[in-house]
Amino acid sequence: MKRRKLLWYLAAAALPLLFLVPVFWWTGLYPLGRNTLVWCDMRQQVMPLLMQLKDLLAGEVSPFYSLRAAGGMNLWGVLFFFVSSPLSILVLFWEKADFFLLANLMTLLKISLCSLGCFWFLRERHPALEPQWSMLLSAGYALSGYTMLFYQNSVWLDVMAVMPPLYRSACAMTRRGGGWGYLFWLTVLLMLQYYLGYAVLLFLILWAAAAALLEVPYGERGRFALRVGCFTAGALALSAPVWLPSLFEVMASARTVNVVASIAGGRWFTRLYTTLSFLLCSAALLPAAFLSLRRRSIEKSWVRAEWLLFLWLLLPLVFDPINKVWHTGSYQAFPVRYGFLTALLLVSLAAAGLTEIGEGHTRRGGFTAACAVLSAAALLVLLILRGHFVELFSYVKSLWVNQTAFLWLAAGAAGLFFAAVLILLLHFGGGLSRRVLCGGFAVLLLLQSTLFSAAFIGAAARDGSFLEPIAALEGRIDDEEFYRVKTDRKLFDVNLIGGIGYNNLGHYTSLTREDTLYTLKRLGYSAYWMETGSHGGTLVTDALLQNRYIIRNRADSALTARQIYSNGSYWLYESACRMPFGIVTGADAESISELPDLPRAMTGARAAETLLGLEETVEVVRPEPDVTENLFSGIGEDGRMTLAPASGAKSALMVYHLSVGEETTLYFDCFDRTSTALSEPVNGSFSIWVNGAQRAASYPSQRENGLLCLGTFSGEDVRVTVRVNKSVTARSMGMFGITSSSVERLLEARTGEVSLTAEQNRIEGTASSGAAGTLLFLPVPYAEGWQAQVNGRTVTPLRVLGGFLALPLEAGQNAVSMRFIPEGMALSLAVAAAALLLLALAFLLRRAGVSPPVPAGRAALVLLVFLACLTAQLTSILPLALHWLF
Template sequence: MKRTNKTAVSYYLLSVLVPMLLMVGLYAMLQIVPFGRHNLLISDLGTQYMPFLAEFKRQMAQMNFSTYSFSLSLGGDILPLAAYYLISPFNLLLLFWSNSQLPVVVGYVIILKIGAMGLTMAHFLKTRQPEYHFSALIFATAYSLSGFVAMNFYNLMWLDALIFLPLVILGLERLFLKGRPGLYIWMLVATIFTNYYLGYMSCLFAVLYAISLLIKWKQPQQSWWQLVVHWRQAIWQFCWASLIAGGTTAVVLLPSLLGMLKTGKKTIAATSFYPTPQFGWEVLSQFQVGGSHYTQRLIHEPTLFISTLALLFAVYYFCLPTIRRQAKWSNGFLIVSLALSFWVTTFNTMWHMFQQPEGFPYRNTYLMAFVLIKIAYEASIEPIGKRQTKRLVILIVGCLLSIGQLALYYGPHVRGVQKQSLWLLIGLMVLASVIFAAWQKGARWQPWVIGLGAVLTFSELVINGRLTTTKLPMGDQVVYAQQYQRQAALFEQLERQTPDFYRVNNQAILLKKAFKEPYYGYNDALTFGQYTLNNYSSTLDERMRTMLVNLGFYSKNARRINGIGHTVLTDLLFANQYDLIAKQGQVVTQPHKTLGLGFAVNDQLAHVALKAHEPFENQDRIMQAMTGQTTPFYQYNQLDLQAQKRRQITFTTQVKTSGYAYLYLPQQNLSKLKVKINGRTHKVPIELNGTTIIGLGRYQKGQQLTLTITSRQPKAFRKIQVASLDQAHFDQAFDQLAQQRLKIDLKQLSADNGWIAGVVPAKTADQLLYLSVPYDSGWHAQVNHQTVRTRRVMGNMLAVPLEKGTNQVRLVYRAPGLIIGAIISTFSLMTWGLILIKQRRH
């Protein structure tokens, strides 16, 4: 092997291994598996990404690539979720381990992604000069373990964008200089495919970078119009190449867009576009180690750390006389543009897809890290500068960092910023300044200086990583594996004993024993391949969530829905056949009367509109419409005041019917209330920050119920609703509906969630097949081999019109926008192919 090839192999191998080894070192400090029993069951990684990855793994293992899943609450399009979280080639590694070991494998995947970031950045920096400079590895590693990565490494779906960014920019430069857009198109396509959110940011940055290239190449005598005319061919090529890249990803983007329009995120707040500043001078402290840590992940300032040495060289870039003024203006334009995108609320909102992020703010700071590290390396390989220039740079950086610390310590209190030991910060600054001052290309001591610079920078990156992960509430992998097996065995038992479609309201939540943070099991259905009402994701259907809230279910916000608040009636409506309840260390299974996936009902159901804060009335009207009866199913119980204090009120009531009784307190935060039922405190499996139906137990007609409510808010005592279900009336209605239940092929449904087929009888021609499935325009129905239009009932549930007699029903789900997106993607690729053919002919 030639010396050059050996150097290249060593260069690229080290670019991968160094950041990976540093991350392994951080894992060892945190005692993460295999260095201890900790895992990364933290934040959204534990509550969302892990279950989503389990679903991805299940579909891949079963070779079942359905675009619909009944494990997403009552069911939903899985494409928007997959496009945001799951389309990464690194996820294929998950197939080789069991689900109980998934947290361990995810930790390894994160290390591999960070190594890949070092590789692509090292390759990009290699293009800055003809030779291999191992000093580039210092800057490439600083990129792969920058402040953004240290703060967000457990949001692993974002890391792919950082891997591809250097290659996107390299392709963009190649497009302008050589007229070859291939690399730019493919890398931009890969970025958008793996995560369209950061892919959108990379697209915006590509536009800014293209403008910066024009600024860089502008000649002193040229006007801006002449510059555009001179580069018109490259500009035109950049425009159509970007359109082709976007069009190629339409097969993912279009269904994702249509899916996101159904969520609560479609609402745009005007205040998010006010041109107000988002932070002050304390932001300069974020260039130093430990600017923020885990507990500030939802609210923090831009994570700008890139290492002190890289920061010195980034400032040095603008002071070097050997670098053209236009190049400085070019990169200055990028830095100022990105800085404004953080600082001005209007721009920040635009960069975040016209929505202020719910936690993890400033998600585009990885772009600033890229620009600063790029120019830092370019400055480091320039010829020797004057000592006075380096002293000036040290003074400038020292002053800026001092201003940041002074604002942090003596300015107004700000959230999301962490103070660190001033001696630590001063020590790192002094060491970096000494190395920076001694950095001289070609000097005798240069290898030693580079070596010391590497040691300092790598140490600083690890220190920053450790400070950023302060108070990281890691999970217990041993307990997780044990509880996973226990929970899986319970679900397998239910599956064996239940021949029909069913859902499980899992409030036992065995996995929470492995978490240090509160864990509510919202996505356990995805983890175990089960069906439930619970869900927590950014793709939650807002109309479905609102419907469930109007029926009395608990929802913390637009991203969460929980099975707490269910009643005997809603158990029937949503096929909730089992409750899993933790009692004295054991899991108790409580069965309910359900009728599977669907049953025939009167078409009056299509005319029922739900009212806010009236769950009992809503449920009553639904059941009356379904059965054609006028007798109410709920009886409201009259409350007799027994005692009232300043913060406590006690009622008694005589229950009017034999059956379950329920309490509902409209518009109340139940976490601030204390409810006692017959002297016993009512307990819930999770903290309730809103209102929901509270089950009071089962009573006989005439039995006395005593209710005590303690609250600091007097309005909590207003509009108290206590209703009891007439169980005998419900049983009669249940038997009536059971005669017209849908019989389905459960094996086929389990194999492909986007397909429902079965037989249902209808007594009259004006009946509907009610399905325990949310309405979605992607469902296409046939009844007796004739295409029929699906109906939206009950606010957001699916129904199909029936004919009198026996009905053969078949429903197929096609994700909205998927076919059109695929056509656009195919057309885009064909257009690119024709352009390539035309170019080669010329």
């Protein structure tokens, strides 16, 4: 018996993978080919972070802090946002160059776990349903719209796998007793993905209120509310070491928004083509769910509760203000992040409906009709895939389903829906047995999986071998001192530099610090949305921030003597300009708290001069164009410059004829403001050619909006042609030049000997100072969580130059020691320890037969009603009212 039960569980885990075979084979996805399904967030964030996790597990990176991202950042919240899955341990057994293939394997395993978790839920929640039906419905859950649209956020599938046992454990609390399973699974979910835990908590409040009203006997409602409240609070406390430090990190990030303004602004309706596509992915299961509306099913109180919750979760699919509430106030893409809840309720309702249908008998005519219906559905799906496959690619290209793709997906979904209706009618008409009906649904789910996985997974298939030459750059630098690596332009996703083991300024996740992002942008480095790039900057800022090595995707004959490595795809060069890691400065902390308000090419130079006690050492020239054509230029009262075509022509020209003597690096800039906008108004303003070769077709852009390096020249004539494509107003705009000799003079300045090492979450060493009151400037981003000691005395790190660190020094030799512990970690550990003690005490009291007093239950019920009313308002009327009013 146990062996047969195990076989059913194994079959449930394997079935969704079998449903994916046609698309994986057709598109050559690994393991049936050599293509990867990685794109979007999995490519930009998950895979590079898994590379860092591999190094973390090898002891090279601290879980608290990483110098390999954004110049240095709190890694704790990032890990538990992207790579906290237990399956991430697989990185230990794969080479980084093959991680894009590993992603396929991890995704398949997670889909399998989603089916397994749902199968367990259905066997417990719907014991009268045959295991073959439970197996099919579990596969439908695992291959629902949530998986199809959001598998790129890999750990979200882990949450999807955990939700069925969590919901089953929650439902068990409607009967007297229980709750420990609920405590376990909720704690696991909150530790896996604290962000999605927010939506789960909203759902659990609504579920608890519906269950108390419809399922729990009147006299037990207080005890039920108390159980739910205590175990939910216990799970929050036990998981606090994950979510509380992460919350502090989120609050310091550039991702925070004004929630009221976000909800009030925007649109009434969601992007329906995308949100409704989420539902289309379960089209074949909808008729089965509707069966639960029949009297024999709907009379059950828990079925009514699930229908209420399911319909409630349809509201955010349609109304954008409500949708934003489920996303903590705002979102950019992935608009149904809570959709695993909707999918699970749909599967549960389908199970309730299918449980009540009779056995029936198969007749020849009924079987033939069923075959005809299924064949028609198959033909429709094949015709859509054969004739319109490329038209289904819109989501993979833009993160949104366009109208054309939606209409074809809707046509396929409609065919599957009506096919399911027809075979159900054949069963009720006495033409199909329950077993044959189950087989018919298996065919429909296979067709459904093929259609939607082709559109959302197969469409992403591409050769993943481009990671190999990038991974080959790892370990090519032999340098014992602290250094960073940059790229000369955006060559690949910015997180990959840290992924291959190099400290750098680039980073892209939702936890990028706001002050770091804005500071780097003002220093001339490329940045947009939540992404900081290592490319951009000047010779001075590169030296100041320890960018000692540069990756290019082409050979540079001028740098041959400084070449470190090349694999034919990428070249690694050493920079000629270096500054020590750490500068002893006599500058007053208040005077250097912010960056100077200057054009970006001058900002870093003047900041470095201030730190070194110099004035105008770095020569920054600002040539004017020798020839202009159809150009209007002007400067407003606020100091911002405007360039625009003067007449009706579409563009204007500026031509610079430069006779460069001593070695000079030329830059072009167009920068107006710091923001997290996906696209700035200044974007696309210029096209630039240097000596006839195009340097930028559209500058600034998302990929390149820092200072644009035009090259280093000496003893030659240089011709730079700039086409002004549109009217543009900016604070920093035009051409700049920096002479190498002036930078060398700056680098020769010394104000104190510094010898520091920086590894993982620690910075240690010595710094000498000629007088008390001096500061040690460190090119490391400021963040709450740094703890510092100077000569054994605790000191408070200071925030300088907009977003960097400085420590106060004493006269003479100073022993410096710093370490980073995420803000809130100590508090959260204390909360978790206290929760463990209280839960242990509660367990012992329960074993001893001690029950909580009745007033406690009443108070818990009042609190539940209050929270439920508040949550119901937040997820329905209130956001719509805010949008309408403001």
